[in-house]
Structure formats: C-alpha cells, structure tokens
Amino acid sequence: MATAPNKLTASAAVQRMAQKRLKARDLVEACLDRIEAREGQVHAWEALDPDGARRRADQLDKRARPVGPLHGIPLAVKDIIATRTLPTTCGSPIYRDHVVGKDAACVTQLVQAGAIVLGKSVTTEFAGAHAGKTHNPHNLRHTPAGSSSGSAAAVADFMAPVGYGTQTAGSVIRPGAFNGVVAYKGTYGWADMAGVKPYAKSLDTLGFFVREANDLALIRAAYGHAPADPPTRAPRIGLCRTLWWDQADASNRKNIEAAARALRAAGAKVRTWNMPENWDGLLTAQNRLMSKEATQSYAAERKRFPHLLSASLLGVLETGDSVSRAQLADVKKRKQRAHADLAQAWEDFDFLLAPAAKGEAPAGLGNTGDPLFNRFWTLLGTPCIALPFNTGPFGLPLSLQLVGPLRDDDQLVAWARWVEQHLS
Structure with missing residues (x-):
C-alpha cells in the first residue's frame, strides 16, 4: 500500500514531486485532512492558513521545475517566529491578535526555497517554561515538552513534515526526544534570527523537527549550506554519559548503552569521553x-x-x-574552559553520543520536562541532533543526542544519517 502523502518524509516528498508523482496541493490537502482529524486532541496549532497554503501549492505545481530544495513542503512555524499574514502571539495574551506583517528572515529563506507556510504552531509563553495547550500525540496525557511543543507534535502526528523550533535551554532537542522525531539545534548563530522574538540573545538558536536525518540536509541546503559528503569510514564516537547520568531514567541509560553497543558492532569506534568535573x-x-x-x-x-x-x-x-x-564574567570564563575541553575531545572523536532527555515524556501537561541534558550544550553553542531510538517502559519514545563541533553542522547531519541507518 502506498504511503499517505502526509506520512512521507520531506526528502521522499521532494523526490516524488520532482518526479511528478506527487503534487504539492495533494500533500497540503493530506496534511490539512490529518489536522482536521487530530487537532481537536493534539492541539498543535495556534493558527492555520489553509487557503494560503492551497494557493501557494497550486502556484508551485504550475512550475516546470522545483524552485528549491524544499519545493512544496508544508511548514509548521513556531509562534514566536514572525509571519506576514498570520498572528504571532508568542504564546501570550499580550500578543493575541498581533500581526507583524512581515516574515522572519528564517521563514523568507525557506519560502524562497519552495516551502509552504501551513500555519503557526503552539509555543509555550514566550518560549519559556509555562506550558501551552499541546498534548503529546503518542499519549495525550503526557507532555510534548516545550517550548517548541506544537511543531514537534505536528511533525510527530503527521500534520506537517517540517516544523520550526528555537532553543534557549532545551526547547528543540527535548521536544524532539519526547515526541519521537528527529530534532536539530544548529551551531549558535547559524541562521538569521531577525523576526524571532528573543528570550536570551546569547543563547537563542534556530532548530527544526523532521522525520529523518536526511531531511536536515534539505533544510541546510535551503539556507545555502552544501551537504557533507557521505562518510567513507565508520565514526569515532565519544560516549558522553555526562555528570548527571544518575539522573537519567534507568530505561534511558540502558537504551543509550544499547545504542553504543549496536554502533560499535556496526564498525564505529566507541569510547567513553568523561566530562570534566568543572562542567558541573x-x-x-x-x-x-x-x-x-x-x-x-x-x-x-x-x-x-x-x-x-x-x-x-x-x-x-x-x-x-x-x-x-x-556572575556573568564567571559564565564567560566557564564557557571558555569548556570550549578548550571540547577542542581536545574533537581530536579523538567525530561526535559525542549523549542523553537527549531524562527519559520518556512525563505524565501531565503542566510541566514540560527538565532540560538538564540540554542546558550546557546550548550554553556552549554546539550543534545537536536528537534521533529517536526505541521506546521506554510506558511505550513512549526514547532518543539519543549527537553533539558535534562548532560550525560542523553539515558533517554532524551526515553522521546522523550513518547512525540512523545502522540503528534502524
């Protein structure tokens, strides 16, 4: 049986459209049908633009050739990111009816690459810790995490193939882990943040949710980055249990160790990297x-x-x-020392394998979960990718986090594809 259009990865959908086997309008309609069926339970969206998405899809379908690497791909845009015609509420009653009238720079770039804005996805209040209305699609009684809750849930529930996120502490990687989708937080400063409501300008970083690692290469290409060549050797992986390993759920610790064994069996050189004690x-x-x-x-x-x-x-x-x-001066000194530690680590490892979250999504909707395993990577600005791997004792997704060197995002995406292939 053929895969429903809304369940395709972005990569597969782009390929089908290039081959004239799928129309952008059909993909948009499939996503809208899924939203109609499930939004009343999941609550992933703050606002939708079905008519605008249909018009854009029809325009793209008339083109003889794809206009860019994301031709025809519907987007869920996190609601702290400005869009021209839809409200940008930032999850706050203060901005309930606020229409900016201009797309954020990061939206403009993907639209120019052929993407279609489907709507605005729910964010927690100002991308902070106060939970929004979204439910985890795997179990509606559990949190989808935050702050990029709507985007992660929309991608996980097949409402959209790509969703925007931002991360200031753990707001991309943790929702990716809890919702069982691939999540990418780029190197700090990798994308223009003009038009994104700031929380902490020294930390805020653009990210995305997709269904497979190869989709990230399409997004990076839309921002003008060339994909890294496929690896010709197995990776050197640093197993980073972190200083807070005992705070991860036992099932999550077991899962990460299982992933390390599987990757070692696939040919990877996996060795422990002990996080320096001063990272506490x-x-x-x-x-x-x-x-x-x-x-x-x-x-x-x-x-x-x-x-x-x-x-x-x-x-x-x-x-x-x-x-x-x-205290701010102390922050700067700690960052510098930690960057020096990582510089030494990258002489021995291609990337680090670490926890993405404590474990499965916690029950309840009032608490979005603990960003314990994300905060320090965000402070250091490293690129991070969450990859779903197995489920926990309650049947909810578990995930791995890959951490790479600064500004080596495209190579990290290539390694993520390698890991994904050998853990599938």
Whole structure:
C-alpha cells in the first residue's frame, strides 16, 4: 500500500514531486485532512492558513521545475517566529491578535526555497517554561515538552513534515526526544534570527523537527549550506554519559548503552569521553545568562503588562534581576574552559553520543520536562541532533543526542544519517 502523502518524509516528498508523482496541493490537502482529524486532541496549532497554503501549492505545481530544495513542503512555524499574514502571539495574551506583517528572515529563506507556510504552531509563553495547550500525540496525557511543543507534535502526528523550533535551554532537542522525531539545534548563530522574538540573545538558536536525518540536509541546503559528503569510514564516537547520568531514567541509560553497543558492532569506534568535573557549574551558568538576558528581552512587557505574565516567567525575571556582573564574567570564563575541553575531545572523536532527555515524556501537561541534558550544550553553542531510538517502559519514545563541533553542522547531519541507518 502506498504511503499517505502526509506520512512521507520531506526528502521522499521532494523526490516524488520532482518526479511528478506527487503534487504539492495533494500533500497540503493530506496534511490539512490529518489536522482536521487530530487537532481537536493534539492541539498543535495556534493558527492555520489553509487557503494560503492551497494557493501557494497550486502556484508551485504550475512550475516546470522545483524552485528549491524544499519545493512544496508544508511548514509548521513556531509562534514566536514572525509571519506576514498570520498572528504571532508568542504564546501570550499580550500578543493575541498581533500581526507583524512581515516574515522572519528564517521563514523568507525557506519560502524562497519552495516551502509552504501551513500555519503557526503552539509555543509555550514566550518560549519559556509555562506550558501551552499541546498534548503529546503518542499519549495525550503526557507532555510534548516545550517550548517548541506544537511543531514537534505536528511533525510527530503527521500534520506537517517540517516544523520550526528555537532553543534557549532545551526547547528543540527535548521536544524532539519526547515526541519521537528527529530534532536539530544548529551551531549558535547559524541562521538569521531577525523576526524571532528573543528570550536570551546569547543563547537563542534556530532548530527544526523532521522525520529523518536526511531531511536536515534539505533544510541546510535551503539556507545555502552544501551537504557533507557521505562518510567513507565508520565514526569515532565519544560516549558522553555526562555528570548527571544518575539522573537519567534507568530505561534511558540502558537504551543509550544499547545504542553504543549496536554502533560499535556496526564498525564505529566507541569510547567513553568523561566530562570534566568543572562542567558541573555550566547548568547554573546557563540559567544565569538566560534569566539575565530575559530581563532585557521582556522589560517592556514586564513594565506594561505584569498581570498578563505567568508566575513562572515572573520568577525567571526575578532571578535575572539578582545576577551580578561578576556572575556573568564567571559564565564567560566557564564557557571558555569548556570550549578548550571540547577542542581536545574533537581530536579523538567525530561526535559525542549523549542523553537527549531524562527519559520518556512525563505524565501531565503542566510541566514540560527538565532540560538538564540540554542546558550546557546550548550554553556552549554546539550543534545537536536528537534521533529517536526505541521506546521506554510506558511505550513512549526514547532518543539519543549527537553533539558535534562548532560550525560542523553539515558533517554532524551526515553522521546522523550513518547512525540512523545502522540503528534502524
């Protein structure tokens, strides 16, 4: 039986459209049908533009050749990212009807590459910890994580093949893990963030959710990056259990060890990389930098609409008020030392294999989960990819995190394809 269009990976859909075996309009309609069937349960969307998506698809179907690497691919755009015609609410009542009137730079680039904006996906309030309305499609009683909850759930539930995310602590990799999809957080600064509502400008990084690692190469190509050549050898992998290994669920620890054994059996050279003990301060460092910069990002909202801000965001801002210049200087020093440690690691390893989250998505919708295994990588700006691998004791997805050298994103994508192939 042929795969339904909305269940295709972006790569497969692009290929079929190039071969004239699939129309962009049919893919859009299949996604809209899925949304109609499931949105009442999953609640992944803040706003939809079905008529605009159909018009765009019809225009693309008239083209003799694909206009770019994402020709005809529907997008779920996280609702802190500006779009020209749809509201950008940032998950806050303050901006409930706010229409920017201009696409963010990151949206413009993908639209120029042939993509179709299907709608705005739910974000937590200002991409923070206050949960939105989205449910985990694998079990509606469990969190989809945050802050990129809607995009991750939409891709996982076959509502869209590609979804935008942003990460300031763990808002791409953790939702990818909890929803069982491939998630990519690029090297800090890899994409233009103009038109994206900032949380902490020194940390905010664009990311994406897709269904297979090869889809990330298409997205990177849309941003002007050349795919890395397929690996001609097996990778050198550093198994990074981190300093917080005992805080991961037992099933997750077992799963990561199983992945390491399987990759070693496939020819990879897998050795332990012991995270330096002085990295224990990176969690506090990231939180201090994030909360301090949040006080700058949300100064206007805090002054004018404090009654419309959640208790959790107000708590972050109060924490940021107390961060001193000396503490920010300490953050900088810790980052520099950790980057030096990683520079040595990259002499021995192509990438690190680490936990993406503590384990399966927790029950309940009020807590989006702990970004424990993401904070320090975000602080250091490294590219990270979450790959789904197996399920846990409650039948929910488990995931692996691949971490690569700064600005080596395309090679990390190539290694992710290798890992995906040998773990399938």
